[in-house]
Amino acid sequence: MENYNIEKSPERIPSKEEVLEVISRHIKRDISRAENVAEMKLTNELSDEQGLYLLEAKVEVVGKSGEFIEYLYMRKGVFLEHNSSLETTINVMYYKDEIPVSGWNIAEFNSDKGELEDVNIGEKFANLDE
Numbered sequence: 001m002e003n004y005n006i007e008k009s010p011e012r013i014p015s016k017e018e019v020l021e022v023i024s025r026h027i028k029r030d031i032s033r034a035e036n037v038a039e040m041k042l043t044n045e046l047s048d049e050q051g052l053y054l055l056e057a058k059v060e061v062v063g064k065s066g067e068f069i070e071y072l073y074m075r076k077g078v079f080l081e082h083n084s085s086l087e088t089t090i091n092v093m094y095y096k097d098e099i100p101v102s103g104w105n106i107a108e109f110n111s112d113k114g115e116l117e118d119v120n121i122g123e124k125f126a127n128l129d130e
Contacts, residue, residue, distance in 0.1 A: 011076070012114040013051040014088065019073045022090055022107045022116050023057055026071070036062035040071075046079070053079050066097040076109070090116065 027040060044056035053075040061067035070093045074085040088109035094102045107116045 011088075011109075011111050013075060014073075014109060014116050016045075016052050016055065018116060019052065019055055019090065020057075022118070023071045023073075025118075026092060026106050027059060027069075038062050043070075046081075046083070048079065051075075053077065054083055066095070068095050068098075069093070070095065071106075088116075 023040065038060040040057050040059050042055065043058050044054065045052070046054040052073070055071075055073040057071040059069045059071075061069070072091045072093070074083065074089060074091075076085050076088045078084040089105050090107040092103055092106050093100050105119045107118055109115070110117045
């Protein structure tokens with residue numbers, strides 16, 4: 001009887017620069033939709049011995065008090081401070097009067113390719129009626 005030892009190498013972890021590049025690309029799309037947004041501010045960043053596992057960024061909507069856009073990167077795993085995620089993703093949340101009004105994933109980590117990929121929202125919701 002043969003003994004198969006199938007070991008997976010550790011999943012590559014996106015760098016802070018890769019995460020910020022995806023977020024910046026999304027912010028540029030918001031600006032192109034004629035939203036007046038200010039510069040992005042990092043509001044929280046947590047790392048462990050493997051690298052970045054949480055990054056939060058906030059972008060104010062200029063001239064509209066209480067309106068802002070929040071981005072959250074979370075690496076797959078269970079971490080300190082009760083942070084956990086089943087997938088490595090970047091989410092966006094839109095706030096009005098400091099209350100979340102909408103949000104979704106903008107990127108997911110593709111472990112086969114070893115990179116963050118933009119999420120096509122249309123594909124995500126295309127099969128809901130079936």
